[in-house]
Amino acid sequence: MKASANAVAPALLCYCLLSRCATGAFDGYGGAMLGSLQFPGVWNISSALLSAVSGTLYLGARDTLLSVDAASLSSKQEAIVWKVPEEKRQLCMNKGKTEADCHNYILVLEFVEKDRIYACGTYAFDPQCAFINTVDFSLQREAGGGVRMEAGKGKCPFDPRQRHTTVMADGVLYSATTNNFMGTMPLISRATGPERERVRTEESSSWLSEPEFVSAALVRENAAGDDEKIYFFFSEVAEEYDLYMKVKTARVARVCKGDVGGMKVLQKRWTSFLKAGLV
Structure with missing residues (x-):
């Protein structure tokens, strides 16, 4: 109909x-x-x-x-x-x-x-x-x-079939997508803005394990804007379960909007990245 x-x-x-x-x-x-x-x-x-x-x-x-x-x-x-x-x-x-x-x-x-x-x-x-x-x-x-x-x-x-999400925060794009032709390298990143501030997740399954991204949101936690967070919602393969079959679980990841990366091995990598399971 x-x-x-x-x-x-x-x-x-x-x-x-x-x-x-x-x-x-x-x-x-x-x-x-x-x-x-x-x-x-x-x-x-x-x-x-x-x-x-x-x-x-x-x-x-x-x-x-x-x-x-x-x-x-x-x-x-x-x-x-x-x-x-x-x-x-x-x-x-x-x-x-x-x-x-x-x-x-x-x-x-x-x-x-x-x-x-x-x-x-x-x-x-x-x-x-x-x-x-x-x-x-x-x-x-x-x-x-x-x-x-x-x-x-x-x-x-x-690939147009792959799940992804973006959010624009004060003119800067934050993206959760895949980063290669084969679609096998997922990342969450600050995708625009000054080059020195373009930080991303590590290429490790402990950070992102075959994720399927759903949505993203900017949360402003106070009027001064000095504690703003970006939240990403997705599902991924749960590595905490020792099972024969892959099990997908819902997750939320959070990064600080002001995070510009760390020193040495954390250069251009999120230092505030946290993720948790959703029940």
């Missing part, structure tokens, strides 16, 4: 308000039903971001970004096409990926400022990020006319 636009819009608004519309709002390959219902010609809606000020819902899909009125999803929407060049798609397929894999699935949408969005996509298994101007809904471009892009490794997964 098809849902009406009047039924879908409030549900999406409620979802976005409760969850910040974090990355992964829709499965990377499972958004086609929503896309076919409301947005002809758009496939694989993978991320969503709601502006509480303007009531605009921004959607990341395959090779496309959408701007729609959240109160009426059936109304006319604006679209930005952000495709991968054909030669880059061919290179992706030469590495053993399918034609469907080698598109640009926009998985990360976060406000940097009130009129600027940071967007990251898989870009044919070579993650890239770009800035969106919400005033005229356009991609920021270089002087030569090309899209201004920066490396998305560590900010967005290579």
